[in-house]
Amino acid sequence: MSQLSSRITRYAAVVSLASLASLALAACGSSSDKGAATAPSGGPELVSANTLTVCTHLSYKPFEFKDSSGNVIGFDMDLAQATAKQLGLPKVTIVDIDFASQTSGAVFAAKKCDMAMGAVTINDKRKQAVDFSTPYFSATQALLTKKSSGVTDLASLKGKKIGVQTDTTGQEYAQKNKDANGYETVVFDDLPTQITGVQSGRVDAIINDNGPLLDFTKDNPDFAVVKEFDTGEQYGFLFQKDNANAAKIKDAFNAALKKSIEDGSYKESYKKWFGSEPAVMPSVS
Structure with missing residues (x-):
């Protein structure tokens, strides 16, 4: 989760x-x-x-x-x-x-x-x-975005939107670093709607566990995991x-x-x- x-x-x-x-x-x-x-x-x-x-x-x-x-x-x-x-x-x-x-x-x-x-x-x-x-x-958090987005890390999301899944480590991590990086968080109920959010352009990137996001990129070459965050999970x-x-x-x-x-x-x-x-x-x- x-x-x-x-x-x-x-x-x-x-x-x-x-x-x-x-x-x-x-x-x-x-x-x-x-x-x-x-x-x-x-x-x-x-x-x-x-x-x-x-x-x-x-x-x-x-x-x-x-x-x-x-x-x-x-x-x-x-x-x-x-x-x-x-x-x-x-x-x-x-x-x-x-x-x-x-x-x-x-x-x-x-x-x-x-x-x-x-x-x-x-x-x-x-x-x-x-x-x-x-x-x-053992897992880490990962940042997924379109390859054409120009997003490379949290700092590059300044003035943009990042999608998070409710009640998750990713949401906590994004909230903790929100003020320092100047982005807006958008909350989704689950991973599928979160992914739809970045596919449709509602958000510029999403953060979630590395396992499912890396799996998503296998069948979606226009997307990439551009950053992983070692949270000791x-x-x-x-x-x-x-x-x-x-x-x-x-x-x-x-x-x-x-x-x-x-x-x-x-x-x-x-x-x-x-x-x-x-x-x-x-x-x-």
């Missing part, structure tokens, strides 16, 4: 249950057995029986996005599938929901999902609302805070991550989605 990405946008307080009724949900996959469903072999209770239900905010290519058949795929999805396997579950069900309701913990309070993903940057503010997995990805999967049952699911994710690093499947997935081997491997014990 940092993440094409450092996606980085994402309420500081847990949303009330009353407001949760208005959340719009779109699920890929389904199960009618809601509630105290249990994973095989006495595992944790699940939102739905026989599936690991995962919240995310689509689309954030190459971390999570739909293919031509409507299936959710991507780097994060590979790790979600590995976690389901670790729990002995046959499938993953995706719930597409806004980013802020994940980082606030609202989706867990409402029992919408067992865990959440989306290139979410681990930070102290979010730790107040949710628990994070072991960090699984690491991504994690999200879980309900201070909950023993959720801790079991988190442990399964961490175990699946460790196994994928040891057996080489992490590198294979990384190369598949990003085109190269990771410069920095996650540190797991």
Whole structure:
């Protein structure tokens, strides 16, 4: 959500249950057995029986996005599938929901999902609302613009507009450097509308995680990532805070991550989605 990405946008307080009724949900996959469903072999209770239900905010290519058949795929999805396997579950069900309701913990309070993903940057503010997995990805922020724009860095945006994704690390970084560089920020709800904003000329450049923006340039040669900003970001999967049952699911994710690093499947997935081997491997014990 940092993440094409450092996606980085994402309420500081847990949303009330009353407001949760208005959340719009779109699920890929389904199960009618809601509630105290249990994973095989006495595992944790699940939102739905026989599936690991995962919240995310689509689309954030190459971390999570739909293919031509409507299936959710991507780097994060590979790790979600590995976690389901670790729990002995046959499938993953995706719930597409806004980013802020994940980082606030609202989706867990409402029992919408067992865990959440989306290139979410681990930070102290979010730790107040949710628990994070072991960090699984290191990222930087990136500046994307048309090659013909003349924009090369934040200073060259003076008097111009930069698009940011709400509640993300990119938004925070752009706001922090706004006065020094004299640009205007324009807020978008998600990465696709942010990219549309720079394509249409509504904004002169956008800032977001380097992964999805670099991926975008592969198929859009008129655009380029002209600058990256080392913000020391690491991504994690999200879980309900201070909950023993959720801790079991988190442990399964961490175990699946460790196994994928040891057996080489992490590198294979990384190369598949990003085109190269990771410069920095996650540190797991």
